[in-house]
Amino acid sequence: MNKINKPALLLALSLNLAGAIQPVLAQDASTHAAAIADAMPAGYRDWKLVSVAHEEGNLNDIRAILGNDIAIEAYRSGKLPFPDGAIIARIAWQYVPSEENNKAFGREQSFIAGQPTNVQFMIKNSKAYASTGGWGYVQFNGGKPAHMDAHACYACHVPVEQRDFVFTRYSP
Amino acid sequence: MNKINKPALLLALSLNLAGAIQPVLAQDASTHAAAIADAMPAGYRDWKLVSVAHEEGNLNDIRAILGNDIAIEAYRSGKLPFPDGAIIARIAWQYVPSEENNKAFGREQSFIAGQPTNVQFMIKNSKAYASTGGWGYVQFNGGKPAHMDAHACYACHVPVEQRDFVFTRYSP
Numbered sequence: 309m310n311k312i313n314k315p316a317l318l319l320a321l322s323l324n325l326a327g328a329i330q331p332v333l334a335q336d337a338s339t340h341a342a343a344i345a346d347a348m349p350a351g352y353r354d355w356k357l358v359s360v361a362h363e364e365g366n367l368n369d370i371r372a373i374l375g376n377d378i379a380i381e382a383y384r385s386g387k388l389p390f391p392d393g394a395i396i397a398r399i400a401w402q403y404v405p406s407e408e409n410n411k412a413f414g415r416e417q418s419f420i421a422g423q424p425t426n427v428q429f430m431i432k433n434s435k436a437y438a439s440t441g442g443w444g445y446v447q448f449n450g451g452k453p454a455h456m457d458a459h460a461c462y463a464c465h466v467p468v469e470q471r472d473f474v475f476t477r478y479s480p
Numbered sequence: 481m482n483k484i485n486k487p488a489l490l491l492a493l494s495l496n497l498a499g500a501i502q503p504v505l506a507q508d509a510s511t512h513a514a515a516i517a518d519a520m521p522a523g524y525r526d527w528k529l530v531s532v533a534h535e536e537g538n539l540n541d542i543r544a545i546l547g548n549d550i551a552i553e554a555y556r557s558g559k560l561p562f563p564d565g566a567i568i569a570r571i572a573w574q575y576v577p578s579e580e581n582n583k584a585f586g587r588e589q590s591f592i593a594g595q596p597t598n599v600q601f602m603i604k605n606s607k608a609y610a611s612t613g614g615w616g617y618v619q620f621n622g623g624k625p626a627h628m629d630a631h632a633c634y635a636c637h638v639p640v641e642q643r644d645f646v647f648t649r650y651s652p
Contacts, residue, residue: 353529353652360532360544361578364589372532372544401651406533409647412636417536421651464584475581479573479593480525 348427348448349376352397356380359479362403362419369400369425373476379432383478389442390472394432398476400425426454430474441465441473520599520620521548524569528552531651534575534591541572541597545648551604555650561614562644566604570648572597598626602646613637613645 355374362370375383379394402422409418427448434442437458445461447454465473527546534542547555551566574594581590599620606614609630617633619626637645 356526357529357544357546359593360542360573361581361593362534362542362575362591363585364591365585365587367589370532370534372529374529399651401532403534408640409533412639412647413535413537415537417539419534419536420648421531421533424652467584468580475584476592479571480596 346453348451349395349397349429349431352376352395352427352429353399355397357479358383358396359476361476363400367400367425368403370403370419370421371398371400373398388472389434390432390474392433392435396430396474396476398428398430400427424450426450441469443473518625520623521567521569521601521603524548524567524599524601525571527569529651530555530568531648533648535572539572539597540575542575542591542593543570543572545570560644561606562604562646564605564607568602568646568648570600570602572599596622598622613641615645 352374355376358373358375358380360370360372374397376393376395376397378391379396382388382390382394401424403419404422405416406418406420409420410416429444429446429448431437431444431446432442433444437444440458440462443462443465445456445458447456462473465475468475471477524546527548530545530547530552532542532544546569548565548567548569550563551568554560554562554566573596575591576594577588578590578592581592582588601616601618601620603609603616603618604614605616609616612630612634615634615637617628617630619628634645637647640647643649
């Protein structure tokens with residue numbers, strides 16, 4: 309016990325009794341988020357494909373969801389929750405018509421990926437991100453970290469808590 | 481010259497003069513197509529992502545274009561033509577709305593991948609597929625080879641001959 313700051317420990321314990329241990333974990337998560345937010349996970353563009361989607365409205369994008377090996381293995385095994393170390397990447401591009409493709413098809417029907425919009429990551433670390441369901445949430449705009457409220461991300465993901473807070477299903 | 485069938489050589493040469501060497505190459509291509517058409521290229525679902533697209537109309541799908549390592553390297557280097565051995569896979573799924581996502585977004589805007597439709601491959605072999613621009617074209621429905629006319633595929637790809645007959649651009 310000599311190496312432990314006793315007053316701080318007592319403070320933490322008393323905070324815990326008051327249900328206020330959450331901010332301590334949130335602080336840990338912030339530290340981790342800051343660490344990963346400096347740069348995108350190395351090699352994410354080489355990760356395997358989970359699935360694809362299109363969002364209309366303000367987003368107006370077409371997107372690919374990729375997973376690192378830990379995430380893909382978990383997806384394919386169907387076992388939940390995702391283990392620590394799993395990272396899911398969501399890349400998005402502007403949703404644009406392809407006149408070139410339309411000519412080949414003989415009708416207006418083809419939409420392709422235009423300029424990149426942003427890239428988001430869900431990073432599983434059940435301890436560091438305990439206050440947001442075990443997942444850290446980060447976004448990069450033009451390769452640079454964007455300031456995000458991970459708790460806002462988490463709040464939207466709560467409806468799929470039974471799938472470990474992950475919306476995207478694996479597409480075979 | 482002793483080991484060469486002289487009448488056959490003379491016939492080939494005379495056919496060549498008449499521009500009829502093409503069917504000989506087409507026959508080679510058919511043989512190769514039959515060989516690759518028995519099964520999908522191993523591990524294609526693990527290949528890296530080239531881009532994504534959505535087709536309306538009768539196709540009504542959302543699709544991902546993947547490439548084997550040779551294809552991805554060629555895409556990223558920007559060098560054309562694609563070298564022999566390059567394979568590009570186009571996976572497609574039914575284009576379906578996601579009520580789950582729409583609830584999270586608070587509006588009807590989200591479309592995701594449903595059931596798989598079919599998988600197509602472009603396989604580069606400049607000799608075997610000389611009659612179709614150096615690419616073999618095959619399709620699999622439910623994992624089983626579909627009977628396709630590679631020349632019909634090729635005809636649609638001719639407008640992008642300057643990109644080595646490949647429509648899809650790499651999305652960073």
